[in-house]
Amino acid sequence: MRKNTKNKVVQIPLRLNILFFVVFLLFAALILQLGVVQILNGDSFQEEIDRTIQDTTKIPVPRGKIYDKNYNVVVDNKALYSITYTPAKGIQAKDRLDVAKKLAEFLSMDTDGITERNKKEYWYLLNTEEADSRLSETEADEMTPAEQYSAILETITEEEISNFSDEEKEVIAIKAELDKAYSLTPQVVKNRDVTSTEYAEVAENLGDLPGINATTDWVREYPYENTFRSLAGSITTQEQGIPEDREQYYLTRGYSRNDRVGKSGLEEYYEDILRGRKEEIQYTTEKDGTVIDSTTIVEGNPGKDLILTIDMQFQQEVDKIVQEELEKTIKKHPNQHRYLEDALAVVMNPQTGELLAVSGQTHDKEENEYINTSFKTMHDSHLPGSTIKGATVLAGYESGVTTPGQVFNDRRLKIADDTRGKGSYRDLGPVNDYSALKLSSNVYMFYIALKMGGEHRYPFPDGSNASFNTSAWQEMRNYFRQFGLGAPTGIDYPYESTGLEGNSYQQPGLLMDYAIGQYDTFTTMQLAQYVSTIANDGYRVRPHFLKEIRNPALSTDEQGSVYRSTTTDVLNRIQMDSSEISRVQEGFRQVFQESGGTGYNYFGTPEYRDYKAAGKTGTAENSIDGVNTENLSLVGYAPYDEPEIAFAITIPHLGIVNDRHPINHRIGQRILEAYFEVKKEQDEENESE
Template sequence: MSKKKNKGISQIPFRLNILFFVVFVLFSVLIVRLGLIQIVQGDDFERDLEETSAEEFRIDAPRGLMYDRNGELVVDNELTLSLTYTNRPEVSEEERIRIAKELSKLIEIDEEEKEKIPDRDKKDYWIATHPEEAQALITKEDRQKVEEDQELYKLQLKRIGEDKLQSLEDELEVVVIWREMISGYYHTPERIKKGITEKEAHQISERLDQLPGVDIIRDANRNYIYKDIFPSFFGQTGSIPREHLDEYLAKGYDRSDEVGTSFLEEQYEETLRGKKGEVYGADEENSAEESKGSRGNDLVLSVDMALQKEVTEIINQEIGRTAGSFINKPEAYVVMMDPNTGEILAIAGYDDHLGTVSSSFEMGSTVKGATVLIGLQEGVVTPNTVIYDSPLDLPYTPTISSVSALGPVNYLTALERSSNIYMARIAMEVAGYRLGVTQSWNTTNYHEAYDTFRYYYSQFGLGTYTGIDLPSETIGIKGATTYPGNLLYLSFGQFDTYTPLQLAQYISTVANGGYRMKPRLVKEIREPNSDKTQLGPILQQFEPKVLNRVEIAPEYIEMVQQGFWRVINGSRGTARSYFVDAPYTAAGKTGTAEITERINGTGPSVEGNNQAFVAYAPYENPEVTVAVIVPGLYKSARGGIANTIARRSLDAYFELKESRPGMEGETTEEQ
């Protein structure tokens, strides 16, 4: 018995040793495997992890809204759906093309989109769908001579003929979709089509499992509520322009982002841009989590949309009454401004609002106030100077006259009755030419006189940038200074050209006593409010900005203001008949410039007129100015069109003010 027991006991350590050895081997294998995973394959797994379980991307947030100066919503966001595609490096070109072809059966592509496909994109698509033919375009000799793949690719593009592109005519929808699919970054949703229909959304949703990378997301379209009466200045949104892509990417934008591409949308892009939300944590086992973004900040415009609507209707009515009176297309522009702040209250045009900042015209006698101020400041005339108004015949200059021989005039009657001769005599004196004394023009002197006039004019905003808060504006055209006689035409507004906005800045500078104010379309920036009917807290309120004080004695400006008062209220004022029954006292200046235009730009030349008018009211304490230009009229057209538009626009301003007392300025309070 004892022997058997001893034998069994002796076998236990042996079995334990075998067990320990097996455990040791298993642990060794495990350690080696862990080391292999962590050290050798760690980077690969980490990258896979980032691409799957930790995938994260940003989604667009709505842009800020816009309100008019009285808190009325004028630009809103409308919910829409967009089709997106998220590209991945492991997806083959064949798969992307298959998806593009499937999508082309499910969505409509605008004809305009197909028409504007660049040939380069068509060639790239042809190469992707005809790889063997594309390779055949490169010869062995090419490969021996050219080592860079990029240069070989350029050869391919160059050798793709028009016949190859014509073969894609039936696939243009696919080309449009494919181009959008590959245009963004990897792992970032790229819009294929914004604003898909409900039917399109249903069709795509039913096939999402067959379309990897395709998704439908919430999106927003801009709704310009007053697009018929303030259509252009709101601007537009769209894809980042190629020429500005690097700039936007440096600011943290994604290639697929939509941005403001013109006017206020572009000017205030950083303000209106929303804070993006994020989608993250999506994989096969876990649904995505979404972090909501926030709407961009809101803009409060200086424009009164009720007044804007009235002014637009006035322009349309008056120009409608003048049908057939224009040499070419009908045009008329109005700018109304607060002369004390530079805030634009209304800015409108007949069928083209943008002409107020992008088109320039000879403004005629409206500029005579600035000319009188030049004469007084330069000392070539005094308040007591009297000049006899009769036609002038000078060397190298056509005969110059006023509308009729006015006889003796001083600065007041020269403005009241609109004397061209008084202005021309100021120009002659500034150039050192004394009528009846000087025998010929001094070249140096008259060139310096041009500079003097333009220097002073620019202080009022004529012929220079106004500083308006828009991405661009026109400054007008300066005529050549070759001939001295043109200096005289410059003095009464029939040489250089100015924009309607410049004209408004000019009359505002006269009205407020000589301060050129920066014109503004936006007066406040507000935080977004979840209730669109209420404004959020103020983030920034733009204070009035003085661009310059004109270098003219205040007493001279007061004298010109008196002259402008007589234009409307004097017994022989050129605008008296238009304001006889006005319930307010206004001051202003009429203007008519003789022009020559070609019919349709290339046809025969026709003589005509530009009608212009500037005014401000009330005279004692100006709170509104108006500048009107109706260019390109036949000489036979009825007179006073610009005067009538100005009178009716001022009436609309004061009537609206009376109908809603206390409404002005409410947007400056915390809501």
């Protein structure tokens, strides 16, 4: 029989009823509390919101240091006391004046830099009503607020701003610095010559100085003074801030307008590495700018450190050598060498591309002093002369116009109506590729150029017109670019010249000039890469200053961990066969090591023979203001069987004299001496440790 359930009442358990009642009480309490907050305390909470502001500011951190390969500091940071100003939003000129007056009680300021406008703006704030009355309503209606302000300032007379006291001038100077500040961005008010007393007094009174902070700042310091400084580069001052022409680039990467950034050299090239990460602090301030709380939300990290391939002990020696030899040359014939200013040298490891020393010295004739201009090794290009004949010989092999061991008779060639002709410094007679390099035969290179241009007559008939296909220009230049001649070297530096190309291609005589280094110009860095490529069996490596990047050190007694290391970067292998490269290497060896070689008297003598150097000498003719001058150059490497050092030297615009100082050879000799002496000393130190 079925039970009837229609009238059955469902009973809710007692515990569930209790739970419902508790939930009801909680909601009632919450509603009551919201009412209390809204009705009783709402005004006070709103006042607190209106009274305080939360802002985030970014604090600069020390820039990364730069070390040489032996971890000697090349560019350091020097700590300074610093007084900064970080304005809150909405701060007006009157507010900044009040801060300046208070700050002037504790801080002395140099007033030499204040301008007439600074004085007028100060006078305006003290006499606002009177100044505003000088502009009629009709005049004001036709102007923007900025135009009104400028017009009012123009009405302020010289007499009205001429009698400020020294104390008022200090206030004006401080306010001028405060006016430079951007909202929420620290602006340095004073960081030079801040005394410990000034620092302490400002720090003790920060509560009365809205936006002011007593902190530490830094400036770049150079323990080796001018050595390598032009290559290390420079940074902007805080007054300069980020460059205007790259403002958007930096702002989109988290920079502030008054941040210091690298503006030249390695400081610029490695800006992203050296800059570090700013510390971010969230400030809670009252409306008047008084800070009532602060919280660090992002920890700052100093910039990473650069470890260079440069050996500063060796770099100092090379700078000294280059300057001394330049000075000797100028003193010997000051009148004849009136266009001589520079001496340039690059020393690198031909197998790795590590730059060991880069030197440039310039004689300032007006001050009669020598200035370090090492950047000119990459910026300035000059006619290289016969140093590039190794590339010409290899171009002849690869193009098929000459063969290893081929002989040409070195005698003056006369093309068409050129009665003077083109030749070597004397007729050398029959020369092959070895002796053409050893004796520096121009004629051998002329035949390579003529044959590449389509002229195959040999011997070339005097007075004839030469057949010439202008495509030979591109072919020859393409071969040269494989060595880095006329092409970027790839160096880690903000700017390098690739040299200048001549632009007349119709005359075969000009390609003949090109083949002996008398047409296109190249930098000393390009010459160093070129000779390194020959020394390195045809492998062209990228020259570089950077050895490694390290994280900031935890203490001054140790280096930080390695962040990144630089490895050898092979840019290309020249097309020429290894056996052909070996022939040029042998020719270069004979230049320095065999009697009759153009460098033998300097590198083949008993005192230099042990260095086992190989290389090529060069002289190029050029004219300045109608005066004939010569460039002297030299490239080389040592030891020739296992090269570990390659060098290139350029001395432009010497006067033509018979007994001039052999500056290029003397610099080359002394560079080898210094390199192997420094290496010996360091090896002995390492063994003793």
